[in-house]
Structure formats: C-alpha cells, structure tokens
Amino acid sequence: MTVNTIVSPAELKTEEQLVRRAQHDCQAFGELYEIYYQRIFNLALKRTANIQLALDITSVTFLKALSQIKKYRWRDVPFGAWLYRIAGNEINDYYRKHNGRVTSLEQIAELADTNDYTDEINQAEEELSRHEEFLRLHEKIAELPEMYQEVITLKFFEKKKIREMVQILGKKEGTIKSLLHRGLERLREKMS
Amino acid sequence: MKEELIKKLEHVELPDMEIKGHKRVLKQVLMQGTASGRLLENDPYKVRSRSRVRSLWEWLKGPLWRPAMASALGMLILGAILAGVFYTVTPPPSAIAADVVKKDPSIQQKLSGSGEIIIVRVEVQDRMARVVCGRGMGDFIEADVNIHDRTVVNARRFEGLFMAELAPEANENAINIALLDSRVKPMLARGATIGRVFPVFSSISSIAISDSNLVKITPSACHAIVPLYVDGKAWLVEVDLDGKKVARIIEPQALFLPYFREMQISSTSI
Structure with missing residues (x-):
C-alpha cells in the first residue's frame, strides 16, 4: 500500500477540513490516524x-x-506528506545513530502491553523473511547515504511520482531527479 | 545494467502488512493521552509524576537525542521542573475534568461492570467540561463537570450503544458475507428479513461519539452482527469482517426477541 499524495482538489479540501478539526478535536485526529497508520x-x-x-x-x-498538529499549517499539500516527512526524519535519525531505539517510547510502553500483539509481530517477521528479493535489495540500499535511500525507497517501493516526492521531501524537482540518478548509480555499483 | 536494476526495483515483491494490535493500542494511547490532556498540550515536559520526569530523562539521554540536546539539557531540566511544578498546581482543565469524572462515586455507580473508566472525549468551555466516559464494551456516561468546583453537575447515560452503526461500506460487506453463508441460505428461502446490523468491537479505540450523541463505530470494527428474523425467531449471524466469513450463528433466547425486534428499525426483505 502506498500513500497517494496527489489527490483531487475536492479530496484535498475534505482533508483540509479534517486536519483543521483535528487541531482541536482528538476524534478527528483519530480519523487521520485510521487513514494513514498502515501507510506510515x-x-x-x-x-x-x-x-x-x-x-x-x-x-x-x-x-x-499529535503533539505538533496545533502548529501544523495547511499548505494545500496532503497531510500524508507531512507524516511521511516526520517518519523519514525519524528513520534518518535512526540510521545516523544506529545504536539505539528511535526514541524512548516509555510513554507508550507504560500504557501499551506489547504482549497483546507479540504473536502478530512474530507472524509479520516470518512474512517479511519470505520477501527475500526485497531484503537483498534493502540490504544494499541501506548501505547508501540516507539521501539516496530516501529517494529510491519513495520512487520504487512507495511508487511515488517526482511531484509527490517534491511535496514529501521539500526539495526541488531537479534535485530529486539528480539524487535518484546518482543513487541508482551507487546502488548499481554495490549490486555488481 | 542500470535498466536491469530499475526493472528489479520496480518489480520486486514488497512487504505490505499491518499489525492490528499495535494499531489499536497506539490509537488508544494517543486518544486517551489527548482526552486526559497528557499529549494534547504539546509538551512532554509538562509532567507531574516522578515517573513522567524519569521518562523525560530517559528520552533526553537516548542516543538519538544526545547530541542535539546536550547543550540545552540544563535549560530543559529547569523547564521540566518548572512545568511540573506549574501543572501540579494547575493541571489542564481537560485533565481536571477527566480526573473528577473518574473519581466521582455516582459515575462509578452508574456505569455497569468493573474496571477502569476510560475517558472518550472531553470538551471544555469556560468553567465547564463535558466528559464522555465508559468502561470499554459497556455503557457510556456523558457528564457535565464544574472545573472550578471539581464536581459532577449532571450525568446522563448514553443511549444508543446498540444503535451503533457500521460505516455504510462495512454494513454492506457484513450483509453480503452473511447472505453467502450456506447456513443462512435456507433461512432466506423461508423468507427471512434482516434487522439493523450492529458492530462487535474489541476496544474503546474504535468508538467515536457523533454530534447526534450516538455511539458510532469506525469501520475498523472486526466483527458485525447481522440479525435475521424467520419463523418467529431471531438469529444473530456474527460476521468476521476481516476474515470475510461468518464466524458463528447464534439463536438468541426468546427473552431477547422483543429487544431485537425493537432494533429492527426497517426490516429489509431479502
């Protein structure tokens, strides 16, 4: 499943209204959560x-x-692009440090009992292990600098168009094309 | 070579999955945190208890944040202490209202069942707050709280838990799945009618209160009950929406028949 960040003006308007409600109504945030959880x-x-x-x-x-949504400013870009950027930053931060958890999730952990879904995690890990080709590619992609990882993942694994990548990454179209070109070159070298 | 690589990247089979348990729990945490004012106030440093201060410390000293936070650590600790002191004295109105409702004996008494009271929604206006709470699967109470006096002024039981409706698409799915079941087909042949479909939900996280004060279930409900009426009896067809199959068919005791008849707002001929 991929997030389609290019939507019709009507859909964008509807999402804008939902986001504005979510800025003061947690139930509306829950609706956004339902839309974007799996994609993120x-x-x-x-x-x-x-x-x-x-x-x-x-x-x-x-x-x-959730903690920043009050400060979020609607810029006629799908809300998903913002979530993608937050997630992307977290992943990049992780790769930079690489020696710890993304951040302390104590606040969540003390309310959530992961035993509730340990079986699901085990099953998911088993399923993931069956995607051997993907895992091989990922292993090589993960060796690239993060800026290349981002564009390659968005382009090929999330099936994003360049325009969508502009919205998510906040970079110019030319920059993204150039990163993609160089990233693929680097990946090709690693694969060979 | 590059073309080959692009082809490989374009056609590789990708993992696409969902951890439903995590999704449910995370939503519950986010919603509960918001309702009680713990997350809504947009500041992890606005903490009161010792454990919250400790979690802040763990958060700050984590490897991810260390470089960025090192120079500001002193200021943050000071800020956290000040925020902690400030909110110990004056917690957010939504948190006060939630706390008052949770501790109020009349609310405890009115809600059936046992277990922790879960705050579903808090709306604050001036000195008053309207709090919707429940015990998960049971009934719900809407309470008006005077934040200044820290008292429950008025409490109303929420009607309509079993009037809960699935989203139209999920509703249609549930009926279609039920109708395809081999045990249901003979009932159809005997002229069965369908009652109001209602969801079976597993957690508070999937509940929203609509403006019309009805409990509304989001499409994430995993099971739904499709009541069928035939030969003077009511049969409850429990549909597993995720598994797209009928989980079981229950014949309710005669005692409940009038109740389900009442729910049959507009029976549909099959």
Whole structure:
C-alpha cells in the first residue's frame, strides 16, 4: 500500500477540513490516524526492513504529529506528506545513530502491553523473511547515504511520482531527479 | 545494467502488512493521552509524576537525542521542573475534568461492570467540561463537570450503544458475507428479513461519539452482527469482517426477541 499524495482538489479540501478539526478535536485526529497508520508503518518497514523498528517509528511519527498538529499549517499539500516527512526524519535519525531505539517510547510502553500483539509481530517477521528479493535489495540500499535511500525507497517501493516526492521531501524537482540518478548509480555499483 | 536494476526495483515483491494490535493500542494511547490532556498540550515536559520526569530523562539521554540536546539539557531540566511544578498546581482543565469524572462515586455507580473508566472525549468551555466516559464494551456516561468546583453537575447515560452503526461500506460487506453463508441460505428461502446490523468491537479505540450523541463505530470494527428474523425467531449471524466469513450463528433466547425486534428499525426483505 502506498500513500497517494496527489489527490483531487475536492479530496484535498475534505482533508483540509479534517486536519483543521483535528487541531482541536482528538476524534478527528483519530480519523487521520485510521487513514494513514498502515501507510506510515509500511513506509517505515520498507525503509528499515525491521518490524519492531517500523512499529517504533510509526508510534513516534503519530506521537509527534499529535503533539505538533496545533502548529501544523495547511499548505494545500496532503497531510500524508507531512507524516511521511516526520517518519523519514525519524528513520534518518535512526540510521545516523544506529545504536539505539528511535526514541524512548516509555510513554507508550507504560500504557501499551506489547504482549497483546507479540504473536502478530512474530507472524509479520516470518512474512517479511519470505520477501527475500526485497531484503537483498534493502540490504544494499541501506548501505547508501540516507539521501539516496530516501529517494529510491519513495520512487520504487512507495511508487511515488517526482511531484509527490517534491511535496514529501521539500526539495526541488531537479534535485530529486539528480539524487535518484546518482543513487541508482551507487546502488548499481554495490549490486555488481 | 542500470535498466536491469530499475526493472528489479520496480518489480520486486514488497512487504505490505499491518499489525492490528499495535494499531489499536497506539490509537488508544494517543486518544486517551489527548482526552486526559497528557499529549494534547504539546509538551512532554509538562509532567507531574516522578515517573513522567524519569521518562523525560530517559528520552533526553537516548542516543538519538544526545547530541542535539546536550547543550540545552540544563535549560530543559529547569523547564521540566518548572512545568511540573506549574501543572501540579494547575493541571489542564481537560485533565481536571477527566480526573473528577473518574473519581466521582455516582459515575462509578452508574456505569455497569468493573474496571477502569476510560475517558472518550472531553470538551471544555469556560468553567465547564463535558466528559464522555465508559468502561470499554459497556455503557457510556456523558457528564457535565464544574472545573472550578471539581464536581459532577449532571450525568446522563448514553443511549444508543446498540444503535451503533457500521460505516455504510462495512454494513454492506457484513450483509453480503452473511447472505453467502450456506447456513443462512435456507433461512432466506423461508423468507427471512434482516434487522439493523450492529458492530462487535474489541476496544474503546474504535468508538467515536457523533454530534447526534450516538455511539458510532469506525469501520475498523472486526466483527458485525447481522440479525435475521424467520419463523418467529431471531438469529444473530456474527460476521468476521476481516476474515470475510461468518464466524458463528447464534439463536438468541426468546427473552431477547422483543429487544431485537425493537432494533429492527426497517426490516429489509431479502
């Protein structure tokens, strides 16, 4: 599943209204959560190839989104692009540090009992291990600098168009094309 | 070579999954945190208890944040202490209202069942707050709280838990799944009618209160009950929406028949 960040003006208007409600109504935020949860989790999963890490990144992304939504300014760009950017930053931060959890999730952990879904995690890990080709590609992509990882993942694993990547990454179209070109070159070298 | 790589990237089978348990729990945490004012106030440093201060410390000293936070650590600790002191004295109105409702004996008494009272929604206006709470699967109470006096002024039981409706799409799915079941087909042949479909939900996180003061279930409800009326009896077809199958068919005791008849707002001929 991918997030389609290019939507019709009517859909964009509807989402704008929902986001504005979510700025003072937690139920509306819950609706946004329902729309974007799986997309964010799968983005994180494709970037990290690690179920637990993807869950942590998803948690932090929504926690940060909820805590910052009052300050969020609507710019006629789908809300998903903002969530993608938060998640992307968390993943990049993780790769920079690479020696710890994304952030302390104590606030969540003390309310949530992961035993509730340990079986689900085990099953998901088993399913992930069956995607051997993806895991091989991911292993090589993960060796690239994060700026290349981002564009390659968005382009090929999230099936994003360049325009959507502009919205998510906040970079110019030319920059993204150039990153993509160089990233693929670097990946090709690693693959060979 | 590059073309081959692009082709490989474009056609690789990608993992696409969902951890439903995590999704449910995270939503519950986010919603509860918001309702009680713990997350809504947009500041992890606005903490009161010792454990909250400790979690802040753990958060700050984590490897991810260390470089960025090192220079500001002193200021943050000071800020956290000040915020903690400030909110110990004056917690947010939504948190006060939620606390008052949770501790109020009349609310405890009015809500059936046992277990922790869960705050579903808090709306604050001036000195008053309207709090909706429940015990998960049971009934709900809407309470007006005087924040200044810290008292429950008025409390109304929420009607309509079982009037809860699935989203139209989920509603249609539930009926379609039920109608395809081999045990249901003979009932159809005997002229069965369908009652109001209602959801079976597993957690408070999937409940929203609509403006019309009805409990509304989001499409994430995993099961739904499709009542069928035939030969003077009511049968409850429990549909597993995720598994797209009929989980079981229950014949309710005769005692409940009038109740389900009442729910049959507009029976549909099959």
